Amino acid sequence: MQTLRQLLLLPLLAALALVEDNSIESTGVPRCGASLHDLNKALRIELNANASCVWQIQRNANQTIRLIFSYFKFAPSSSCETESIKVYDGPSSNSPLLGQVCNDTDAVPVLQSSSDSLTFLITTNSAAFTRNFFVFYYYFSPETKIENCGGQLTGPNGTLTSPNYPAAYPEFAYCVWHIQTAKNSKINLKFQDFFLELDQNCQFDFTAVYDGLTTNTGLIGKVCGRAQPAFESSSNVMTVVLSTDYANSYKGFSAQYTSAPLPGPVEPDTLLTCSSDSMKIVLSKSYLASLGYNETHLQLNDPSCRPVITESVIFSFPLASCGTTKKDDGQSITYTNIVSVSATGSIITRQKSIQIIAKCKMENNSTLEVIYITKSNIIQNTTAVGRYNVSMSFYDSDSFSKPVRQSPYYVDLNQTLFAQVSLHSTDPNLLVFVDTCIASPRPDFGSLTYDLIRSGCSKDDTVVTYPTLEHYGRFKFNAFRFLRSFPSVYLQCDILICDNNNANSRCTEGCISRQKRAISSYTWKTHTVVGPIRLKRELRSADHSESLTKADAEETPNLQHYNFYTLSFVVLISNIIIAVAVILKYHKHQAGYSYQRIQTSY
Template sequence: MPPGNGIITINFQNISLEYQSTCAYDSISVYDGPTPSSPLLAKMCGDQYNRVVKSTRNDVTVVFATDSSGTKSGFHAEYSYVVTYPPCGGNLDVSGSFSSPYYPNYYHDNAYCEWRLSAPSGQRVLLIFSDLELQGCCSCDYIAVYDGPSVGYNQLGRLCHNSSLDTFHSSSNHMTVLFRSDSSVGRRGFRAEFISSLSASKGHVECSLDNMTITISRSFLSSEGFTGDDLYVNDLYCRPTQNSYEVVFRFPKNHCGTTRKIQNGWEIYNNEVRTYPNNSADITYLPQFYLSVACHMQKDSISQIMYVAHDRLKFNVTGSGHYNTTMAFYNSGFYQQIYDDPYYVSLNEYMYVQVSLGNPDSRLVLFLDTCMASPDPQDNSNHHSHYLLANGCPRDSTFYSYTSGSQYYARFRFRAFMFLRTYPSVYLQCKVLVCPANDYNSRCRQGCRTREARDLDPQLAMTTVVLGPISLRG
């Protein structure tokens, strides 16, 4: 049977059997399941017309029985099967998670699901997509996110098969998420989490490859009964700075008592901000301010979540950021960077390229997924591009990789090609992945893979770096 819960309808249009009050002679029995031991839906005999029997599940069993005497013309029946899909969408409050129908199995055709998310008054909604795999057609299957309580509000974004995992913030305490699929080709779908978040004017957190910055409004602290002088992080020696409006903690995210762990492909950094304990008393009745800060870093993207617990009140503050990756030309030994702009080369001359994290980090590795040359830095279409590398597999005979997927940088070389005779200058574009160094099952460790990019692990997210222009000498 097709996926989904189905109902089987049987229309016995004409029944002509030997009659007995208990249908003990000749009979038709219909069972609500795959065997005659399933619940009995109906037992029929005698003369009947247009008798309709409906199942409650995907399977039904029909048994026709006769005795040793007395025959009549029998029966004729027609049946139909109608799929009833599980309910999707609905109203969700404060925080939680939701996913496409049947996730992580394939979603059904012609899905239409609306989730209306709401946060407490004065707060806003943060939406985080943790998994995404849709049909390879953006007008067929897609997710749309709206900044309000219905699809009539402004659209914050639209996700389809080639979208990176992303985060969305509402401007009010309402957000609507719409998922639609067409009549063909399902995929695994998506999973998303949402939380209630303080407005940015009260507090926010920013994370980069190196630093964690926690900013709290002094007026918000004052309304809760605290000042910046009352606060500290896990390391008492890491003190905040203050101005007339804000209290700011800024420190390297590997310092000040920050802890780090790997979970479901994410690097998670945690710290806390709280009020100083009262060491002069064993018991205190004063309210305590507690701020838990978490930076969730996945491949080339970062999401941050922190919440404040004050007595029984909870607040969330969120932010986002990205890894910083760079690409540059080098000499043949990778000892010296070449800063020429444009970079003039001769045909068949070797060019040496390094792609690296903005700041070295031995706990991360960088993998080259795809590299191409294009006359336009914004154009990566097949018609105008020359591929050096695709899905980690060399596509140009002169391409050679020195390292990829084992260091926080990747190095390769290739020869200047005839492409430069057609266009006055070209740009080099590379899609790269960043993975934890100790995750030996990550895409970064798998090397060449012939499957298309959309078949990669859905938790992977890519970033594109561009280098150029490259021009032909003379």
């Protein structure tokens, strides 16, 4: 009966998907490039050889764009160098490169802008082949969360359901579940109930499952429609994604995962962590012993850097030391060092030669850690993504020697304020550049903002920027206040970090218009906030109000005594007046005077 019901549903689902498919094709989107201003839109793109087409998405929405390439088919023989989709974080292809999609992409690419504009460029090679792409985008507010949408699952087994299950899932949902079980185990994921929009290529609503903790690579499968799919990971981590569009919502899914031990030898027990100024590699003694080594056999690129031996072997060293190499690939800076484990003996050996290659990849506002180790000349790779530690403070003078610790920072109107952005890193070959600084009366930087610096250019007449100095970016401006009686000013700055060996980096260009900004011109970006700043007259007003309140409190008992004496005096006078009136009346009666009623005639 259940099978029959599913068979009857399939034609209906296919018909609904066909209706949505036809509505997309009828939108009249130009085949090669377009300028798009809708809040959301789905595009079916078909290109032939030697194409170079640009789509620009821009709208004054004060929101973020999510762009999803749910289906792409390049020429079979193409490479990433000859055929690709490049996505730029801004209104043109001169904006910073956000990501790239090509034939080797092992994922469903989902890219998110940092503002309300985004651009993507599709180029094809000379091969005679029809390329097909399906992409949709929508604007959304990152702070708006969908209830029960994604999360972290860490037990040996557990369940996950789509939002609102078993009711219809919401539109424009993007939910990510990260599953992590015990080491040396694998994950089995089975969907007991699964009902998403049916489409041959799962372009509209889909669930994607990844063999790892990221959604950038390792796609196991993408499913939609009516099914009971099952997936298995190769390790103890798995990621599940639900993505939905604007139409045809169904009940979603209910899934259960279990974990099971991995067969074969024990996996190497290693750990790599990356910070703004150091790298830390931890190796277990038991793993080294299983290979026939102990801690005396280990060394870094610089053999003089020795580990600390406890229950584990720990290498901890600054990023720019111990023979660490640095590579700038235009999108990130990677620090690499190698732990060598060499066999003993001068002529022959029966031990495996091992290398542990540790990489700290400093990416834009993200943290990733990777480590890999060789077994019998097989490299086990470990990579970690780290963040640079950046802070911003006010200083009392242009010597920038004494930071202002008080908060709020009370200043005089038009007083010169000195601000410094500091990069806390041991790598001396980095530059800091203050790209943009905006002020706002609110800490959430809502609709009311004022530009001090934009794209490295001073937008306020009082702003003066100082030359770049090692790990510091400095500028000054005169204090001001917002109209409409806002009491505070907050400052938010976008900070770029570049390799100073790159003479053409964004950090060395200074003020430049957005239209002329170079591609991939910086390697790392973050923002920092400082405030509030308030005027001293408000401080004096507050002190004056406090003193008035205190004086009022001291005078209150005196006023109460005064009121008591006044009331007593009034009562005494009233009693005297009443007594005098009674005496006068008595004397009148004694003199023979009396009142006589006057007769009234009718």
